[in-house]
Amino acid sequence: MSTVVDIKNLGVSFATDAGAVKAVDDVSLSVDRGEVLAIVGESGSGKTVTAKTILGLLPETATTRGAVVLSNREGTGEHNIIALSKQKLREIRGTDVAMVFQEPSTALNPVYTVGWQIMEGLRAHGTISKAEARAKAIEMMRKVGIPDPEERVDHYPHQFSGGQKQRVVIAMALVLDPGLIVADEPTTALDVTVQAEILDLLRRCRDEFGTAIVLITHNMGVVADLADRVAVMYQGKVVEEAGVQSLFAAPKHDYTKALLAAVPYVGHGVARALERAAARPEGWGQQTPLVEARGLEITYPGRFGRTGFTAVGGVDLVIRPGEVLGLVGESGSGKTTIGRAIAGLTKVTGGSLKVLGAEMNGIRERDFRPLRSRIGFVFQDPASSFNPLLTIAECVAEPLIIHSGVKDAASARAKVDELLEAVQLPRSYGDRYPHELSGGQRQRASLARALALEPELLIADEPTSALDVSVQARVLELFAELQREFGFAALFISHDLAVVDLLADRIAVLYHGRLVEEGTGAEVLGAPKDPYTQRLLASLPVPDPVAQAARREELRRLREAV
Amino acid sequence: GCTAGGGDPEATGGTLTIGTTEQVTALDPAGSYDNGSFAVQNQVFPFLLNTPYGSPDVEPDIAESAEFTGPTEYTVTLKPDLTFANGNDLTASDVKFTFDRQVAIADENGPSSLLYNLDSVDAVDDTTVVFNLKSENDQIFPQILSSPVGPIVDEDVFSADSLTSDDDIVAGNAFAGQYVITSYDFNNLISYKANADYDGLLGEAKTDTVNVKYYTDASNLKLDVQEGNVDVAHRTLSATDIDDLRGNDNVKVVDGPGGEIRYLVFNFNTMPFGATTAEADPAKALAVRQAIANLIDRDAISEDVYKGTFTPLYSYVPEGLTGANEALKSLYGDGNGAPDADKAAAVLEAAGVTTPLDISIQYVAERYGPSSSDEYAIIKDNLESSGLFAVNLQSTEWVQYSEDRVADLYPAYQLGWFPDYSDADNYLTPFFLTENFLANHYDNAEVNDLILEQAVTADPAAREALIGEIQDKVAADLSTIPYMQGAQVAVVGSDVEGTEDTLDASFKFRYAALSKG
Amino acid sequence: MSTVQIADPSASAPAARRPKPKSQGGGFGRYLLVRFLLIFPTIFILVTLVFFLMRTTGDPITAAQGGRLGPEALAELRAAAGYDRPLFVQYFEYLGQLLTLNFGETLTTNRPVVEVLATYGPATFELVFYSLLVAFVIGIPLGLLTAYYRDKPQDAVFRVLAIYWYAVPIFFAGLILKLIFSVWLKWFPVAGRASVSAELQMQTLSNKTGFYTIDALMTGNPEVLGDVLSHAVLPAIALGLLTAGIFLRLVRTNVIGTLATDYVDAARSRGVGELRLLRKHAYRPALIPIVTVIGLQIALLLSGAVLTETTFEWKGLGFILVEFIESRDYVAVQGIVVLLAVIVAITNFVVDIIAAFIDPRVRY
C-alpha cells in the first residue's frame, strides 16, 4: 500500500491584524490507499482546517507551514499542495482529491440540476463531450444508489431527500475517480437511518473504488463503524493516533479517554430507570397525569389556502408527576410540534390534550397564562433562546418578575444567584450577556431559567443537540441531578436514542407524526416491536468497532427483510 | 456626431420651426381660454374682427364691414364666398353657430364669460350677422370679437352643445385662418400649412410650412434655438437665456410691446389699518399703500431680475395701448420713476403710522414665471432697507393662493394679468369696478361710473380722456400698484425675417408674418 | 455524538434556504393568482388615497380660472361641475365609473384619460426600458467585478462610483450630460424624443404605437431610427446610471453572499475555475434576490423618470402627472395612478415569474 496523502508538520495560522492565530499546530498524518482515516476531536480543534488544507481550500488569510503531499490515484505524480499555484490546484481538485461536505443541502447549488453539477466537474477537467459527461453522471448516480438516474439526473437539488442529496454529493466526489475523498462530517445532518446508508455507501467507495477517505466526525459510533485508523485532535494538535480497535480498547491520551467516557451508549440508562421505577411510591400510577394526550392532532395551516400539513396525528401519551418521558423520532417526525403544543405555543387542532388539567384544544392564551408558571421549557438552541440584549441574570429573573411579583431583576438577584449555583454556574456569570457564555454554560443558564419557578413539568426540546459530546455529557448529568432534586416531570425530546435512554423513564417513538411504540427503556430499546424502532436501533452505530461490525450485519439483514 | 437636424430636409425653403413653452389646452375655442391654445387658434381660425400687424385696434378680418346699426345692434357683413379649408362654406350661419355654442357650452375652461354683453345672434342672410347686445353702445364688443371667444368654427364639424375633440377638428380640416393644421401631436408637435383660401385682413402666409415644437423646459428651448435646431423661440425664455442670446451672433432677439403686467394687490379689509383690522383707519391704510408705492424700485426689478424683458410700468393700462398714461410716475417716488424713501417716510409720519410696520406679502411661486421670488426679494429689500417696513414674505402654490386671496387671507399679494383683447378696458373693468375679480374690497363709486362710461363712449378721443382719468383716480387710491410690464420677446435665427411685424400690441403672434431668408 | 439540528450556517444567504415543506409544492400557479389578485386592493387603496388627497388640494377650476374670475363666478363654475357636492358622493360616483372601466376625460384638456395614457405611457415605458438596459449593462458586470475584487482598490473605486451615481440628483446629472454631450461635443441632441422631421415622418404612420423605437422601425427609414435612438441615449444614461449604482450594490452584496456558500466551495473542490464560479455558481443564485429588488425598484424608477422626463423634454407619464397635479386634474391624476399601480403590480408579478424561472425551488 502506498500513501495517498502525507501531511508533514502542518501548521496553519490565520493572519489577522492582531497577529497570527494558530488553528493547526504541527500535525503529521498520512493516509494510505483504500484506507479510512477518521479524525475526531472536540469542536474547534482544527479538524476542518486540516481537511481543507488537503484541498487547498483555505481562505486567503491563512498561512500554512509544513507540507501536504498528495499523490494521484495511479501513484504517478506527487504534489505539495501548499506550494501549488492556483491553476495547478484547480487541476488536482476533483481528480486527485475530492470533498464531501457536512450539509448536503447547502453543498449543492440550488439553481442547477444535479446532473449539471456532476458534469461540471467532469468538464472542468479535460475535454469530454456533453453526452459522454451525462452518461457518466447517470452511471455514477446509479452507483451511489439513486433510483431512476436517467430521469433524476435532470432534477434539482431540492427535489431530493437529505440522504439522496448526500449521495449526489458523494457521486460528485467520485465521478472523477479521485484517490482520496475528504468527508467533513458527512452524516451529521442526517437521520440515523439515513446515516447508516451513507456510511454503507462510503464503505463501498473504499471497497469497490479503492478510494482512501479522510473522515471527520464527532460521532464515535460513526468512527467505530467506518474507520480503519483514528487520529484524535485536541487544540490544534494530534494527540493520539491508532488503529480503530486499539483506540477504543485502550485509549492512551487523557482527552481520548474523556471523550470515550462521555459518549452515551444505548442501554446504559435501563438500570437507572429501573431503580427510579422501584423507588416510586405506591399508587403513583393512579395519580392524575400532568399531560394527557388522546388522539392528539396538530395541523399547520397551509398558506394561500393550500391544504394544511398534519405534523402530528392521533398521538396518545401520558406524563405522570415526576416522570421523564423521552420522545424520539427522526427529523420532521413531529417531536418539537408536540412539545410546543404542550407548552401552548402551537395550536392543537384535533383530539384532546390536557395539560395540568387544562384542555389545550381551543384554549385561549389568557386562560392558559396562569398555568405557565408551572411549566418550564428548555429550548434546543441555548444561544437563541436568550434575549441577546439582556444579561443572564435578567433573563433568569424574568419568570420571577412575571409570576412572583418581583419588581425587577435586581431584586430577584438573590434568587437568581441561587438558581445559577444550582446549575453550577458561578454567580458572576449573571452579569454577562448570553453571547459571553459558552454553549454548555448557556444551556445551564437555560435550565436555571426553566427551573426558576420550580415547575411541575419541564419540556426539553433537544436541549443538548447543539453541544459537543463532552459538554453534552455534563449537561445531561446536571439535568438528571436536578430532576432528582426537584422531582419535576419532563418531556425530553431528542433524536438520539442513547441520550434519551440515559434520562427517560419511558420512551415514546414517533414516526411520521404517529406514535409507533411506547414503553420503558428496557422494552423499547431492549425488545423493540415496531419495525421502525427496530430499524432505528439497528441503524445507530455503537461506539465500539467490534460490536458495531456485528450490528452492521444485523442491519443488513433487517433491510433485506423489508 | 449624429445630431438630428432641425429643418425638414424634404420641404424646400418654406419651412420654419418654432419652439414654444406654452401648452395647448384644446383646439376648440369653446374649451380653452389660455395663451397656448389661443396662439394656435389665432393661426387657423378666422375672426370677424382682428388687429392688423402693428396695431392694437381692431378692423374687419373676414368681415367686409362691422358697425353698430342700433344702440344694441352690432351688424357684421361677411365677405362673399368664404370657405373653410375642407370646402365647407363659411356663412353667417357658421358665425351664429360659433357664438351660440360658446354660450350653450359655457365650458369651465372656456372663454364664454367674455360674451357677458351678448344677448343673441341672428344670421340675417348668408353674409349678414346681427349681434344683439344687452347694454348699449358697447365699445368693447368689437374687441371681444377678436378675443379668445371670437374664432369662427365650422358648424358641420363642430358639435353644437359639446366640445369637439382636437382630433376631430384636425380630421375635419375645419380651418379658415392663415394656416391649416396638417399634423397634430398634442402638446408636442403641430405642423401647419399655409391656407390659400384665407382671404382676410392679414393676407397670405409668408412661409408655407410651419412646425411648432412644444417644450416643457425653457432651457431646452434655449439650447435648441442657440444650436439652430429651431428657427424661432417664442414664449417664454428666461431673462438669463435671452440676455445670453442677445450676445449670440447666430440668433436675433426681437422685442415688442407686451400686454402682460405684474401688480401688487392690497386687500382693503385686511391690509394694515384696513377696514376689518383692529385699528381700522382708511387714511393710514392709504399712507401705507402710498409709502409702498414710493419705495418700489422698478428699474432694479426690470434690470436685475428681468434683464429688460420686463419694463417698469407706471400705470394700470400698459404702454402701447390706446389711452395708457404714467399716472404713478409723477405721484410716487422721485417723480422720474425711481423710489424715494424720504417721501415714503414722510407719508407715513404724516398719517401717524409708527414704523417699522409689519406687513405680510404673498406671491405665487411658479405661476408668473420663475422670477417672482427674485422680484419679491427686491421688493422686500426695497421696503425693509427704508427702515419703514418689516416684511414677512411668503410664497404659496397657485391653487391654494387663488382660494386664499379671495378669502381675505392675504393683506397684500402679487398678481399678474394677461389681456383677453388689446384694449385699455381689459385692464380696468375686471379690476376696479365695485364688483371685481380681485375681491379686494376696493370701492370707489366715481371710478366705477367712469369705467362704465368709457365702455360706451363711441368717440375715441373722449374715451381716451376717460381712460386717462380713471388711471389717475385709481393711482391716487392705489387699489393695486402696477409695477412691471412684460415685453414680448422672440428669439429667431439670424435668417428669419418678419418677426417685428407681428410682435405688436395685439399680443397675437402670427406665424404667417415670418419667413426664412 | 452527532446532531441533527445544526443551525443552517448559510441561513442568511437567501439562495440557500431550506427547501420548503412538501405540502407547499405545486401551488405556484395559485400563488401567482393570489399575487395577481393583489393588484386590486392596491389599486383601490391608491385610488382612494389619491382621490381624497387631491380633493384637499383645491379644484381644477380655481387652478385654471383663479387668475381671471372673481369668487362668485368661480363658485358658480364649481357648483356647475359638481365639486361642491359631498366628497363621498363624488367618491362613490368615481368608484362606480372605475368599476365600469370608465376612466373619464381629463378635466383640463377634455381628452379621454385612456388616450392620455396611450400617449404618455409608451414614452415612460421606453425611457424606463432603455435606462434598465443601461443599468443592466453597467451595473451587473461591475457588480460581479466588485464582488470578485472585493476589498481591493478596484472594488472601492467602483463602489464609490456607484454611490456617487446615486448621490448625484438626476436633474443635475442631466444638466451636465446635456452641456457636455449636446452643447459642447454635439454628439447627442439636447432633449426630446425625436427631432421634428423624424416625428413628422412617424406621425404619418397609420398604425403608430407611441413607442418611438417601434414607430421608427415601421417608417423603414434608418435615419429616423438613428434619430430616435440618439435622443434616448442621454436620458437613458442619466436614469440608468442611478439604477446601475443600485444594481451594482445589490449584485455585489448578493454575489459575495453566494460566494461564501458551501456549494461554491464544493464546486471549487471539484476543480471549477474562479471565473466560472463567479459567473455560474455565485451569480445565478444571487440573481434571485436581485430580480426581486428590481421589481421593487420600478416605482423608484418611475420617480426618477419624473425628473428625467422634465430635464430631457421626454413627455411621459411622470412629467404629465406633475402637470395634472398642478392643475388639479383629478380625473387624469387618478387615471394615471391606476396605470402606475397596475404597472408596478404587473412588474412584481412578472418578477415573481422570472424569479421562479431562475429558482427551480419555486418553480416546482
Add this chain to the structure above:
Amino acid sequence: MTAATVTAPVKRRLRDRLPVVHQLRQSVGLQRGMLVAGLVMLIVFVLSAIFAPLLAPYGFAQRADADGAFGTQQPPSAEHLFGTTVGGYDVFSRVIWGTQTAILVVIVAVLLSIFIGIALGLYAGYFGGWLDRVLVVICDAVYAFPSLLLAIVLSIVISGGQSNLWGGILAAAGSIVVVFIPQYFRVIRAETVRIKAEPFVESAKVLGASNSRIVFKHVFRNATRTLPLIITLNSAEAILTLAALGYVGFGIEPTAAAEWGYDLNKAQSDVTSGIWWTALFPGLAIVFSVLGIMLVGESLNDLADPRLRGRRRVAQASGEVAETSVVPGGTLTAGPGGIEGLEDGETFDEHGIEVRR
C-alpha cells in the same frame, strides 16, 4: 460552525457599544477608508450646519451689504467665493446655510417616520391580524406610487403650498415621512415577524410574559438593530427628495431658508448661458452630503453583514486554555452593541476564539 473559547470575558467597553464608534474600530483596510471618508464628509456637513452663522459670510437672503447690492449672477470673486445667483444672493453663503435646511429636513423626516413606522411595524408584525394585512397592503400601495409624486401632492396638502421656513421644512419632511413610513414599517415588521419566531421570544411567551412585556422588552430593541443603516439611507434620500421637490418648484421661499434644490431650479437657465457657478455649487453640496451619508451607510451595512465585512482583528491570544464548546450559527448573538449581530462574529473576535498559541 465556529468554536469559541470563552475565557472570562471583559465587559464590553462603552466605545465598543456606541454604534458608529464600534464599527469604526471594527473596520479594516478599504472598508475603514470608506467609512472614514464618509464620516469626514458627514462631519463637515453637520459642522457647517451648526456653525453656518459663523461660516457664511452673508445671510441666506442677503442681497446687499454696506457696499451696496451684490449684483446678480456675478462670477466668483474675493467677496463672493462662489459668485452670486440670479436673485442676487451669495452662492457660498446659500450653500452653507443650505446644510441647515437639509439637516432640519432630515431630522424631522427621520424622527417622524421612525416613530410612526416603528409603532405600526411592531404592532402589525407582532399581532398580525386584519390590521396587519390592511397596513401591509396600504404600505405596498404607497410604495407603488412614485415617491416624488406623492411628495409633491403631500407638500401641497401639508402646507397648502406655503413656503416659509417651517412650512417648507414640514412640507418637505412631511411628504418624505409618508414615503418613508412604509419603509420603516416594512423593515420593522419583517424584523418583528422574524424575532417573534425566535426562541427567546417564545421562551418569554412560555414564561407567561404579557404581550406588552414581550413587545417592549424582547422584540422592540432587537428589531431596531438595522435602523442606523436605514436611517443613513433615508437621510440621504431625504436630502435628495428635498432637492427634487425644490427642483420641480415646491421648494422653500429663498428669503425663508436656503435650499439647494431650489437654487438649482433657479440656476437652470444660468447653466445653459455659461453661468456655471450658480448650479455647480449647490449641486456639489447635494452630492457631497448624500455621498457622505451613503458612504457611512454602506460601510455600516458591510460591517453589519458578516458576509461583507472585511476580515478583522481577532482578539489577542490570552494563552489560557479554557473550556471549548460549540456555538451554533444562530443569528442572534449580538451584544447590546447595536446593529451588527446578524452574525456570530462578536463572540468570534472579542472573546478570543482563536486562542491557539
